[in-house]
Amino acid sequence: MAVKILTVDDSKTIRMIVAKAFRPYECEVLEASNGVEGLAVASKEKPNVIILDVTMPVMDGPEMLAKLKSNPDLRSIPVVMLTAEAGKENVLRIAKMGVRDYLVKPFKEELIVERVGRIVELKPRGDSAQKHRRIDEEIKVLVVDDKPAIIDHIKKGLSDLPWHIEGVGQINQAFDYAQQNVVDVILISLSLPSDAGFVLYQKFKGTVKTRNTPILGMCVKIANEEQTRAQQLGFTGIVTKPIDIVDLRSKIVRALNLDTSFLYFEHRDTSLVVKIPVEMSQAVIREIESCLQQETTKAVDAGLDKVILDLTKVAIVDISLVELGLAIRQVSQDLSLKFAVLGSAEIQTQCRNFQETKDWKLAESFEKAMEILK
Amino acid sequence: MVSEIDELVKEAVKDVFSTMLGMNAEVDPKADQKQSDEELISGAVGFTGKITGVVFINTVSRFAKQITSSMLGLSPDEIDGDEMVNDTMGELANMIVGQVKSRLCDRGYECVLTVPSVVRGQNFSIESTTGTERRVIGFNCGAEKLKVEVLIKHENNQ
Numbered sequence: 282m283a284v285k286i287l288t289v290d291d292s293k294t295i296r297m298i299v300a301k302a303f304r305p306y307e308c309e310v311l312e313a314s315n316g317v318e319g320l321a322v323a324s325k326e327k328p329n330v331i332i333l334d335v336t337m338p339v340m341d342g343p344e345m346l347a348k349l350k351s352n353p354d355l356r357s358i359p360v361v362m363l364t365a366e367a368g369k370e371n372v373l374r375i376a377k378m379g380v381r382d383y384l385v386k387p388f389k390e391e392l393i394v395e396r397v398g399r400i401v402e403l404k405p406r407g408d409s410a411q412k413h414r415r416i417d418e419e420i421k422v423l424v425v426d427d428k429p430a431i432i433d434h435i436k437k438g439l440s441d442l443p444w445h446i447e448g449v450g451q452i453n454q455a456f457d458y459a460q461q462n463v464v465d466v467i468l469i470s471l472s473l474p475s476d477a478g479f480v481l482y483q484k485f486k487g488t489v490k491t492r493n494t495p496i497l498g499m500c501v502k503i504a505n506e507e508q509t510r511a512q513q514l515g516f517t518g519i520v521t522k523p524i525d526i527v528d529l530r531s532k533i534v535r536a537l538n539l540d541t542s543f544l545y546f547e548h549r550d551t552s553l554v555v556k557i558p559v560e561m562s563q564a565v566i567r568e569i570e571s572c573l574q575q576e577t578t579k580a581v582d583a584g585l586d587k588v589i590l591d592l593t594k595v596a597i598v599d600i601s602l603v604e605l606g607l608a609i610r611q612v613s614q615d616l617s618l619k620f621a622v623l624g625s626a627e628i629q630t631q632c633r634n635f636q637e638t639k640d641w642k643l644a645e646s647f648e649k650a651m652e653i654l655k
Numbered sequence: 656m657v658s659e660i661d662e663l664v665k666e667a668v669k670d671v672f673s674t675m676l677g678m679n680a681e682v683d684p685k686a687d688q689k690q691s692d693e694e695l696i697s698g699a700v701g702f703t704g705k706i707t708g709v710v711f712i713n714t715v716s717r718f719a720k721q722i723t724s725s726m727l728g729l730s731p732d733e734i735d736g737d738e739m740v741n742d743t744m745g746e747l748a749n750m751i752v753g754q755v756k757s758r759l760c761d762r763g764y765e766c767v768l769t770v771p772s773v774v775r776g777q778n779f780s781i782e783s784t785t786g787t788e789r790r791v792i793g794f795n796c797g798a799e800k801l802k803v804e805v806l807i808k809h810e811n812n813q
Contacts, residue, residue, distance in 0.1 A: 292742060292745070292746045292749070293738075293739070293742045294723075294726065294727065294739075294742045294743045294745075294746040295746060297727045298675075298726065298727065301727065301728045336768065338770070364753075365749050365750050365752075365753025365754070365768070366753050366756060366757050366760075366768070369760075369761055370760060371757065371760070386749075386750045386753060387670060387671045387674040387675045387750045387754075388674065389674055
């Protein structure tokens with residue numbers, strides 16, 4: 282259920298600023314223009330937090346607060362006071378009223394989000410929609426490493442994707458960048474001096490804007506202590522140096538749950554074709570496996586009755602590819618789909634070298650595969 | 656005291672513009688006293704108590720619309736009618752004078768704020784009455800200008 286935030290302020294401007302501040306988060310912002318309206322909305326909607334102005338006509342903030350506190354149904358709702366008057370006496374008076382926090386106008390939107398984020402969990406809007414984001418959409422990646430060569434390597438390696446890679450060497454710069462921009466995933470070097478990578482991780486996790494952002498640690502393979510520490514802290518994953526770009530891409534895909542199915546699955550005629558790319562790797566196999574069930578089910582729904590594993594771009598058939606083929610065949614059988622493998626004579630021979638493929642139907646062209654599956 | 660209030664106003668205007676609008680408001684020592692031919696809008700908030708006065712935040716309505724657009728994160732086309740601009744100018748004045756009032760209270764000049772009000776029109780001027788001192792502070796906000804008028808009731812009249 283979405284978090285409900287009630288803003289009670291006689292200024293429509295302030296209510297609109299509050300609504301704007303929380304727009305990037307999964308929450309509903311309710312509005313009231315004075316204490317009387319505020320109490321009515323609070324009783325009906327039971328908000329998770331109330332942002333309450335002090336000076337208002339009809340019923341001011343302190344009076345509404347007193348009424349909230351005397352109502353057993355409403356007294357536990359946390360209240361953040363918003364005031365244009367920051368004098369010492371005023372602040373002391375507000376603090377004694379039993380409010381959770383207070384903010385002085387003028388205020389930065391980030392500050393109000395930060396304070397409310399300490400009271401309720403704010404999830405960035407789009408977390409649930411991320412399942413539908415495709416790998417070929419713009420993704421913002423923040424890379425924090427004091428070695429410019431690492432940043433360059435990542436930028437060059439991912440340059441075939443429309444991703445924006447922002448590289449910074451200092452943790453303060455990284456933190457400021459992530460506060461001022463929407464970052465989808467963060468990569469932090471775990472070998473920054475004075476444990477700065479771990480300090481930065483904790484800073485990001487303590488901030489509403491980046492609390493739910495996936496963070497991958499980067500370190501050399503033999504840095505076991507750093508890897509263990511990162512896992513214990515809750516890093517989303519580890520990317521080992523020297524960085525294998527295919528592995529990095531795959532880890533980002535998994536961290537963001539990006540859709541890669543269109544790279545591997547295609548509907549052709551009455552068949553679902555599973556295309557194996559030239560650059561075959563464990564990461565690619567994992568990506569195909571992760572959407573296999575969903576894609577075959579969609580194929581059945583679309584009226585297709587065949588699955589063809591396309592190995593025409595593959596040079597070598599190894600055991601991992603055979604295992605993937607067996608998994609595809611099993612899913613096909615479960616859904617009563619016919620199964621065949623497409624590949625050159627050489628690939629067919631390589632397939633036959635594996636006992637497990639003895640009952641695979643092999644064909645050199647798509648047309649022949651369709652024919653033998655009739 | 657009046658010069659102290661001048662400084663408090665300068666500080667508050669700079670602070671509010673920087674925080675709410677991400678805009679630098681620089682004091683313009685050669686503030687233009689002439690009236691603009693364009694439509695003007697003035698947001699005003701007063702303070703009354705051990706010290707009494709009123710602060711007017713004046714600008715042309717074109718800049719007021721730009722301020723509203725920036726403050727609310729809307730495109731100028733989305734600002735529908737005068738109400739939104741009036742409300743924003745009132746709130747801007749409230750924030751500026753609220754900060755001044757807080758500093759005055761901290762210095763022992765207890766006072767309370769009045770509700771914000773907004774005046775629109777062409778070729779109008781704000782004048783002081785007997786026993787009231789009028790100060791004008793000009794600001795450059797990028798290419799636009801802002802004029803803040805402060806009316807303070809003389810202490811011996813309170």
